[in-house]
Amino acid sequence: MSQQNGSKTIMLVAGARPNFMKIAPVQKALDRAGHRTVLVHTGQHYDDKMSASFFRDLDIKPPDHNLGVGSATHAVQTARVMEAFEPVLLDLRPDWVMVPGDVNSTLACALVCVKLKEKTGTRLAHLEAGLRSNDWRMPEEVNRVLADRCSDLLLIPSWDALPNLDREGIARDKVAFVGNVMIDTLLDRLPTARALNLGGQMGLTHGDYVVATLHRPSNVDDPTALETCLRGLGAIAAKRPVVIALHPRTAKQAQAFGLADLLEPLRVTEPLGYIEMLSLVDGAAVVVTDSGGVQEETTALGVPCVTLREQTERPVTVTEGTNRLAPWPLTPDGIYSTYAAATAQGRVGVGAKSPDGWDGRAAERAVEALSR
Numbered sequence: 463m464s465q466q467n468g469s470k471t472i473m474l475v476a477g478a479r480p481n482f483m484k485i486a487p488v489q490k491a492l493d494r495a496g497h498r499t500v501l502v503h504t505g506q507h508y509d510d511k512m513s514a515s516f517f518r519d520l521d522i523k524p525p526d527h528n529l530g531v532g533s534a535t536h537a538v539q540t541a542r543v544m545e546a547f548e549p550v551l552l553d554l555r556p557d558w559v560m561v562p563g564d565v566n567s568t569l570a571c572a573l574v575c576v577k578l579k580e581k582t583g584t585r586l587a588h589l590e591a592g593l594r595s596n597d598w599r600m601p602e603e604v605n606r607v608l609a610d611r612c613s614d615l616l617l618i619p620s621w622d623a624l625p626n627l628d629r630e631g632i633a634r635d636k637v638a639f640v641g642n643v644m645i646d647t648l649l650d651r652l653p654t655a656r657a658l659n660l661g662g663q664m665g666l667t668h669g670d671y672v673v674a675t676l677h678r679p680s681n682v683d684d685p686t687a688l689e690t691c692l693r694g695l696g697a698i699a700a701k702r703p704v705v706i707a708l709h710p711r712t713a714k715q716a717q718a719f720g721l722a723d724l725l726e727p728l729r730v731t732e733p734l735g736y737i738e739m740l741s742l743v744d745g746a747a748v749v750v751t752d753s754g755g756v757q758e759e760t761t762a763l764g765v766p767c768v769t770l771r772e773q774t775e776r777p778v779t780v781t782e783g784t785n786r787l788a789p790w791p792l793t794p795d796g797i798y799s800t801y802a803a804a805t806a807q808g809r810v811g812v813g814a815k816s817p818d819g820w821d822g823r824a825a826e827r828a829v830e831a832l833s834r
């Protein structure tokens with residue numbers, strides 16, 4: 463589908479909340495470079511707060527195709543995306559498909575793309591390639607490793623991804639360092655988020671409250687694990703207000719396990735839109751999270767972060783940034799003492815601890831890599 467002037471057709475895939483802030487700057491950079499973009503939304507996330515609000519907040523052009531797969535078991539969700547994506551790919555035969563991140567939609571579309579490559583000639587680029595938690599129990603780890611294996615071009619967000627790909631025998635000439643596209647979005651939207659001052663609107667004092675997010679299956683799908691996390695947050699809430707933006711999965715599980723009373727010391731909100739969340743995190747003393755993206759966003763903002771995970775696929779946020787892992791296995795005391803250490807570290811300001819390539823120009827470098 464290449465046009466004669468060197469412009470290409472690039473199909474961008476997005477399915478779940480953490481994908482949207484990654485494709486937003488790439489869509490814009492591709493437009494600026496004169497390429498044709500086609501956006502496929504798989505529908506893995508579908509609530510307004512989990513999906514449509516990001517399109518509004520980030521000025522993403524509406525999807526050209528919505529596959530509408532919704533929630534299901536991993537196998538069913540992955541299979542539905544594959545079934546629905548195949549005819550779209552066969553119809554359009556773009557020069558490139560770009561899949562971001564590590565959600566089920568990422569792997570499903572990567573598999574379809576590689577299986578049809580002989581027929582379509584379409585090449586596959588993985589945006590945010592090379593991250594590894596080395597924990598094969600995590601669905602995202604399976605998705606990342608396999609998406610990388612299927613890809614013709616691996617766009618890495620930080621240099622620590624390179625040895626991971628070397629170990630898996632991936633040829634260096636398929637790998638391009640582009641930096642972190644999520645931080646392009648963050649830097650672009652920060653002035654708007656600051657103007658919003660959501661913390662102030664909620665009656666919180668700038669630099670003197672905690673923001674929490676919790677949704678990882680290992681933390682919320684087991685009653686003991688969820689209780690531990692909520693008791694740890696409760697201990698912090700005895701010192702400082704804790705705002706938790708509750709993921710639908712976590713809300714459902716807290717009810718199902720009879721743990722809803724442990725949410726009472728916390729200020730519970732629905733999932734927040736992108737600008738709202740950025741506004742709140744930017745003003746926080748400390749963030750406590752099990753999200754991958756939030757570890758990166760806090761590092762870019764210079765806000766201390768406590769991560770409730772056994773390991774992180776984003777070690778650069780610990781070695782260079784503002785992140786620290788709570789001791790594993792998690793305990794309420796361990797969560798609290800890591801929070802206390804993070805408080806002592808203090809806020810350092812935007813960019814003070816940003817790794818190489820987290821500079822707002824990663825999407826431009828991604829487009830250059832695709833054009834080469």
Ligand code: UD1
Nearest residue numbers: 478479480506507508509512533565566567601602710711
């Ligand atoms: C997915 C990603 C995870 C990412 C997270 C961000 C995978 C394997 N996991 O996990 O990496 O960090 O998104 O949110 O792809 N639900 C709603 N509304 C929605 C979406 C989901 O209510 O718009 C509820 C449903 O009950 C659903 C549950 O959340 O069953 C889980 O959704 P799912 O997409 O399966 O996984 P996430 O936990 O969101």
